[in-house]
Amino acid sequence: MSTTHETSTDLTPANPATGDSAWQILPAERRYATELAFLAAYDDGPRPPGWALTPRAVVTFVRGSDGEELRLPAGRRTAPDGTKLPASLVISAKFVGERALVERCVVTLAGERGLLLVGEPGTAKSMLSELLAAAVCGTSALTVQGTAGTTEDAFRYGWNYAMLLAQGPTRQALVESPVLTAMRTGRVARVEEITRCLPEVQDALVSILSDRRITVPELADTPGGVIPAAPGFTVIATANLRDRGVSEMSAALKRRFNFETIHPIADAATEMALVRRQATAAVERAGAAYTVDDAVLDALVTVFRDLRSGRCAEGWDVERPGTVMSTAEAVQVATSLGLATAYLSPADALDLLPGHLLGVVRKDDEADHGRLIGYWDGPVRRRAEDGSPLWRRLWDLRETLR
Numbered sequence: 001m002s003t004t005h006e007t008s009t010d011l012t013p014a015n016p017a018t019g020d021s022a023w024q025i026l027p028a029e030r031r032y033a034t035e036l037a038f039l040a041a042y043d044d045g046p047r048p049p050g051w052a053l054t055p056r057a058v059v060t061f062v063r064g065s066d067g068e069e070l071r072l073p074a075g076r077r078t079a080p081d082g083t084k085l086p087a088s089l090v091i092s093a094k095f096v097g098e099r100a101l102v103e104r105c106v107v108t109l110a111g112e113r114g115l116l117l118v119g120e121p122g123t124a125k126s127m128l129s130e131l132l133a134a135a136v137c138g139t140s141a142l143t144v145q146g147t148a149g150t151t152e153d154a155f156r157y158g159w160n161y162a163m164l165l166a167q168g169p170t171r172q173a174l175v176e177s178p179v180l181t182a183m184r185t186g187r188v189a190r191v192e193e194i195t196r197c198l199p200e201v202q203d204a205l206v207s208i209l210s211d212r213r214i215t216v217p218e219l220a221d222t223p224g225g226v227i228p229a230a231p232g233f234t235v236i237a238t239a240n241l242r243d244r245g246v247s248e249m250s251a252a253l254k255r256r257f258n259f260e261t262i263h264p265i266a267d268a269a270t271e272m273a274l275v276r277r278q279a280t281a282a283v284e285r286a287g288a289a290y291t292v293d294d295a296v297l298d299a300l301v302t303v304f305r306d307l308r309s310g311r312c313a314e315g316w317d318v319e320r321p322g323t324v325m326s327t328a329e330a331v332q333v334a335t336s337l338g339l340a341t342a343y344l345s346p347a348d349a350l351d352l353l354p355g356h357l358l359g360v361v362r363k364d365d366e367a368d369h370g371r372l373i374g375y376w377d378g379p380v381r382r383r384a385e386d387g388s389p390l391w392r393r394l395w396d397l398r399e400t401l402r
Contacts, residue, residue, distance in 0.1 A: 050232020064093030122326020
């Protein structure tokens with residue numbers, strides 16, 4: 001199965017004219033505000049309750065218009081807030097993969113059912129979650145970051161204790177969680193790394209996704225004591241396959257989610273193009289030009305793909321390291337090479353590659369250092385012996401891995 005996607009390092013230069021220069025990374029609803037407003041005017045088909053776009057337009061927003069220039073009728077070129085919309089626009093591809101995957105995600109959300117995106121680290125689960133939330137309800141900000149320290153309050157509510165002491169339990173003293181705000185306003189709540197939360201904290205979502213309301217016992221006899229979910233409310237969660245066994249989800253909670261698995265990029269050329277595009281954007285954002293040769297990036301992506309899969313394109317088996325050789329990590333290495341070239345002027349960016357690879361591989365298991373050296377003694381040496389000058393140079397750099 002071929003699955004390709006952008007990574008969570010997707011960066012768009014800020015626009016000082018709109019005050020965006022204060023942001024390192026803009027949220028999707030601001031980064032792609034023009035596209036979202038355009039699609040809202042372009043597709044006037046039926047929308048589920050509370051949705052900002054039609055389901056079809058959400059899919060187009062996420063996958064792009066495949067290079068097609070969409071045109072607005074003359075009578076729809078002004079947004080509800082008075083902003084002038086472009087007469088035509090090509091919608092950029094943000095998550096490029098199987099249309100069926102994106103459509104299943106959108107249909108799940110249209111049915112107000114929970115969506116759980118699972119996969120290896122660095123496969124753009126969080127970015128897809130952000131894009132879907134921005135397109136469906138106009139904001140990706142109603143987010144809970146799952147950690148071992150996340151409490152049930154992050155899914156339900158807390159109290160402003162100064163107001164609680166002064167007024168007693170009132171609606172004004174209630175501090176809503178992002179999930180509760182999403183319920184009350186009919187929006188999408190996002191839960192990042194749900195399996196990092198303790199099981200008893202996760203299970204706070206069971207009743208929320210079943211009853212679609214939260215009862216505040218202290219306010220049970222008041223009009224605000226029961227807060228119902230408005231039409232459009234749902235939850236998108238992400239879970240890391242590497243965290244399997246950390247805090248397993250209960251069977252009851254699993255039943256309330258549709259699971260979709262995000263796979264690593266299957267096509268080498270697509271991954272190469274993505275790494276180049278993302279690294280170029282990151283370096284340009286830092287105020288420099290990206291000058292790393294494509295041959296160096298090709299070697300970088302080849303090493304990542306070989307170590308990720310445990311097998312080279314030539315058919316040679318290699319020992320996979322325990323760390324995740326994700327596309328997101330490849331982008332970071334490519335960005336580091338670009339920044340070093342721009343600011344430190346090394347003789348050759350290729351000379352820096354082994355050291356950066358070692359920094360990626362040697363994270364969790366000291367034995368991974370030996371596995372990287374084993375890769376050098378195997379595929380790198382063989383390619384050098386086959387006459388490739390680039391791989392010969394990498395083979396000569398073997399000692400830098402010690």
